[in-house]
Amino acid sequence: MSSDHTEDSSLPTALHENATNEDIDALVKIVKTQSLVDDVIDGVYMGLLTISLLFILFVTAIGPQLGDLFPILQPVFLLFSHIVPFFKNIPSYVSSAPECFTTLISNLPTTLVEYQSLYYSFAQAFRTYLTILPYKQLILLFSWGAYLWDAYLDVRQRDMLHGVIRPSPIRSIVTRKAFLEANSYGLDKSSLKMVQSLLEQIKTTLVLYYDILPAFWNLVGEFMQSRLGFGPEHEITHSILFFIATSLVNSITSIPFDLYGTFVVEQKHGFNKQTVGLYIADFFKTLALTASFGSLILAGLLYTITKTGENFYLYVMIFMMVIQLIGITIFPTLIQPLFNKFTPLEDGELKTSIENLAARLEFPLKKLYVVDGSKRSGHSNAYMYGFFKNKRIVLYDTLLKQTSIEEVCAILAHELGHWKMNHVIKMLFISQIQIFVIFYLFSLVIVQKKLYTDFGFTSMPIFVGFMLYQYLYQPVDSVVTYYFNKLSRKHEFEADAFSNSLGYHEQLKQGLIKIHLENKGNLNPDSLYSAYHYSHPPLVERLNALDRPATPYHSKSD
Known part of the structure; x- marks a missing residue:
């Protein structure tokens, strides 16, 4: 019998799980079994x-x-x-x-005028090249390239999930039963994702190759003209109706996967708490919010592009920044309450500890809420929101059940570390640069008639152009995603170190371990997969970083 059958005595008492050899053998069989x-x-x-x-x-x-x-x-x-x-x-x-x-x-420019001349020559050559690109072939190539890259990463990750022996770095963290359960959960999610991704890619290919987009666009236009009396000159209205129709089609085609993921995969592993009635209600609420808010944003975006000329990307960047700020404000106050119930945290030791922590860091805490996340899922979370002196903290009820008071404070100290080091503002600023690049490149493509004619369009609607352009942008987006996640992981390490500096070393470690185990997170991810997909560092890396010496935090009043 493998030595890995034996539970480690070094594990914290709270993490010990009673598991017989028969339980372990059954889980090993599940994890090692090769599925279709x-x-x-x-x-x-x-x-x-x-x-x-x-x-x-x-x-x-x-x-x-x-x-x-x-x-x-x-x-x-x-x-x-x-x-x-x-x-x-x-x-x-x-x-x-x-x-x-x-x-x-020796031939490089030496003066500003020469550099400007070189830039304009390059820009002109690039614009000329854009007029002759084989857009349909290129978009199909990029689409399949992005799919195959993701599929390759999924396969690498899947190979790791089939492992049944815990790597030595995590043997002192989790029991073998917890490791196998996490891998079993990961394999089920992976199977669903890979099947869904393949079918979605086939659907996308058929839509693009057989010019279904212009047929659907024209169908919506005929409806708009016959039922609403609006002609083709009302492009923004046409685009909004097209957006709503395509969103409805995509939502309907995703229902089988959502149902299977919720009521089979999540149910099997003990996470799903939803009823069918709640799922249906959520579906229609989400659809209504997508249609209403999505239509408003789309209308504003198209209006900005049509009214600001060829340099529209500058104005779009400002518009999208305003939308992001509004979204950050209204999501927790108007949208999430449509799905969850928020109640003030009751007076007691936990509330007092959190308020003391906030006061120590001079965090302008106004409200403390508990949200009923358990009515849908067993997964846990905590977050904060609000601008300036009007900050709120939200705790999932599942988090309170899974962790101790000190561990909750340690996790909140991590979140407050993000606030103290302005991580949200930094990411918001960087995202504006990304938006600028996206729409600047789009400004070069939007005027290319061949982009539209290659897919069977007789007109040049802006919204359709942006939909097609997103496929062209995929290679750039893949690189940007990698670096965004890399920066996000850096911020997570910094927030962990901040919590550590407040004296929550062991509490944060235990809290992270408990949350990871309760959520059955991947304990041994593939390095390339995690580098590309994970916005948070793997658990072992976070725990190792926490063991480094930390400088104690001192407030201004100390």
């Missing part, structure tokens, strides 16, 4: 390997005639025929590199 999704993955790997070997064989045996025999492979063959000579010529490239570099340096 795994069989498909293995089949795809074998298929790709076989195709690659056959291709190499054909190239070797038939050579230049391959493109003539299989016209569909002509682009691939041309690519391959250029790759081989490139690698053969690498030595000559290396030997000539110093001379080329010297020539490049």
